[in-house]
Amino acid sequence: xxxxxxxxxxxxxxxxxxxxxxxxxxxxxxxxxxxxxxxxxxxxxxxxxxxxxxxxxxxxxxxxxxxxxxxxxxxxxxxxxxxxxxxxxxxxxxxx
Amino acid sequence: xxxxxxxxxxxxxxxxxxxxxxxxxxxxxxxxxxxxxxxxxxxxxxxxxxxxxxxxxxxxxxxxxxxxxxxxxxxxxxxxxxxxxxxxxxxxxxxxxxxxxxxxxxxxxxxxxxxxxxxxxxxxxxxxxxxxxxxxxxxxxxxxxxxxxxxxxxxxxxxxxxxxxxxxxxxxxxxxxxxxxxxxxxxxxxxxxxxxxxxxxxxxxxxxxxxxxxxxxxxxxxxxxxxxxxxxxxxxxxxxxxxxxxxxxxxxxxxxxxxxxxxxxxxxxxxxxxxxxxxxxxxxxxxxxxxxxxxxxxxxxxxxxxxxxxxxxxxxxxxxxxxxxxxxxxxxxxxxxxxxxxxxxxxxxxxxxxxxxxxxxxxxxxxxxxxxxxxxxxxxxxxxxxxxxxxxxxxxxxxxxxxxxxxxxxxxxxxxxxxxxxxxxxxxxxxxxxxxxxxxxxxxxxxxxxxxxxxxxx
Numbered sequence: 001x002x003x004x005x006x007x008x009x010x011x012x013x014x015x016x017x018x019x020x021x022x023x024x025x026x027x028x029x030x031x032x033x034x035x036x037x038x039x040x041x042x043x044x045x046x047x048x049x050x051x052x053x054x055x056x057x058x059x060x061x062x063x064x065x066x067x068x069x070x071x072x073x074x075x076x077x078x079x080x081x082x083x084x085x086x087x088x089x090x091x092x093x094x095x096x
Numbered sequence: 097x098x099x100x101x102x103x104x105x106x107x108x109x110x111x112x113x114x115x116x117x118x119x120x121x122x123x124x125x126x127x128x129x130x131x132x133x134x135x136x137x138x139x140x141x142x143x144x145x146x147x148x149x150x151x152x153x154x155x156x157x158x159x160x161x162x163x164x165x166x167x168x169x170x171x172x173x174x175x176x177x178x179x180x181x182x183x184x185x186x187x188x189x190x191x192x193x194x195x196x197x198x199x200x201x202x203x204x205x206x207x208x209x210x211x212x213x214x215x216x217x218x219x220x221x222x223x224x225x226x227x228x229x230x231x232x233x234x235x236x237x238x239x240x241x242x243x244x245x246x247x248x249x250x251x252x253x254x255x256x257x258x259x260x261x262x263x264x265x266x267x268x269x270x271x272x273x274x275x276x277x278x279x280x281x282x283x284x285x286x287x288x289x290x291x292x293x294x295x296x297x298x299x300x301x302x303x304x305x306x307x308x309x310x311x312x313x314x315x316x317x318x319x320x321x322x323x324x325x326x327x328x329x330x331x332x333x334x335x336x337x338x339x340x341x342x343x344x345x346x347x348x349x350x351x352x353x354x355x356x357x358x359x360x361x362x363x364x365x366x367x368x369x370x371x372x373x374x375x376x377x378x379x380x381x382x383x384x385x386x387x388x389x390x391x392x393x394x395x396x397x398x399x400x401x402x403x404x405x406x407x408x409x410x411x412x413x414x415x416x417x418x419x420x421x422x423x424x425x426x427x428x429x430x431x432x433x434x435x436x437x438x439x440x441x442x443x444x445x446x447x448x449x450x451x452x453x454x455x456x457x458x459x460x461x462x463x464x465x466x467x468x469x470x471x472x473x474x475x476x477x478x479x480x481x482x483x484x485x486x487x488x489x490x491x492x493x494x495x496x497x498x499x500x501x502x503x504x505x506x507x508x509x510x511x512x513x514x515x516x517x518x519x520x521x522x523x524x525x526x527x528x529x530x531x532x533x534x535x536x537x538x539x540x541x542x543x544x545x546x547x548x549x550x551x552x553x554x
Binding site: 028029030050051052055056058059062063068069070071 | 312313314315316317320336337340343344346453488515516518520521
């Protein structure tokens with residue numbers, strides 16, 4: 001258990017499912033939200049999203065949780081590397 | 097074959113700025129003068145390998161521009177393919193055995209000899225005068241852009257210096273960038289494609305203005321990048337980026353001009369963007385083969401106005417572009433209706449050509465790549481009907497491949513084509529509804545796909 005993670009695993013799990021639902025909806029993905037695993041990559045081999053998809057997801061996530069994603073450095077790729085990392089980022093940064 | 101009129105001037109300078117103290121680029125809030133730029137170009141040129149061809153994939157737009165210019169002053173040719181898949185890199189090696197790759201990333205995995213863009217050093221530029229700005233022969237070949245051909249082999253389109261310069265000078269004039277103000281030109285598109293090369297790099301070098309090194313990605317990045325620049329500012333973007341920027345509801349700092357290309361904007365979005373930014377939005381129509389052909393302000397007219405000197409001629413059902421900077425007459429991939437002299441309407445794409453997020457491909461070429469995968473007995477891509485101009489519509493593929501699963505197939509496609517063309521839906525079927533001559537009518541494929549999708553949803 002990491003000390004920096006202030007959000008309980010339980011609430012993260014429901015947040016994760018919520019984000020998976022947003023992704024499936026906004027991109028018309030052919031998978032069920034439950035099927036997107038926490039550690040499966042979003043780019044490339046996993047869901048195979050590309051940068052346009054990432055922008056679409058970023059927009060709905062920004063609006064739903066009241067945060068702004070930024071790509072000042074290579075964090076952009078880290079945040080979107082998996083559903084789990086995106087969830088962790090949203091859990092820390094959300095304002096609603 | 098008639099050539100475009102390139103004999104206008106035998107040479108054009110590397111940059112058209114009036115003095116070496118003028119600003120040619122903004123990088124992380126710092127102004128870069130023409131003198132500094134020329135110093136960086138000379139330094140990089142001195143360390144370039146001997147090969148004649150380079151693949152310039154620098155992410156930082158300033159690095160890309162220094163790489164482009166260093167190649168030009170050394171007589172090298174920049175290769176600009178539509179993507180960097182392993183298959184494309186193999187094809188580039190076939191095209192030019194001595195090609196090397198200039199990059200600025202910590203972990204570049206391109207399978208070519210690599211040259212890393214040197215770390216920034218604070219070397220003050222030598223004392224220079226304007227006379228030392230290199231003059232480049234108008235007929236010197238400086239770049240080869242590639243489009244995906246119909247047989248799966250990329251098609252090269254050679255660009256000479258004079259044609260590029262003439263094209264962006266015409267663009268700068270049409271955009272109103274040729275006055276004594278110094279515009280900072282910010283792009284959300286990479287410089288490695290024709291639109292980005294012309295409208296975020298070349299136009300700045302040849303209108304006395306400044307390019308911006310950054311490559312903002314999210315709407316918040318774009319807004320911050322605009323804010324950091326001095327006025328007047330120009331934003332060069334695409335319908336998708338504009339829609340996301342608009343929908344983000346963020347504040348956008350003062351802009352003098354917005355430029356959009358890659359696909360026509362919807363009239364609603366064009367109105368919304370102008371209302372929000374309080375500045376004109378100009379759309380550009382062009383292609384990799386032709387460069388820029390026409391422009392319009394969509395809030396004022398649906399009609400496109402040809403750039404000075406460009407002509408369209410009808411040859412059978414095809415419309416060909418000639419004249420001005422266009423080096424070889426080219427058929428356009430759109431259905432064009434001429435309305436009056438120098439004006440036309442766009443009435444859709446010709447059937448085989450698709451455009452996804454500004455990347456153009458031919459269904460024939462994608463089908464060829466799909467059918468070249470071992471285990472695929474038959475297969476075809478299908479472009480669903482578009483929902484809206486400002487949204488990206490994705491492909492569907494139908495395949496007969498009893499021994500493959502979707503993961504293996506997608507992986508094989510990923511090695512062969514740009515990710516934007518990967519099918520969002522992959523449907524396995526027993527056979528494709530080909531007619532007696534072996535052709536696959538779009539309607540038959542559409543019916544099959546709708547039935548299969550219905551089955552999956554049921």
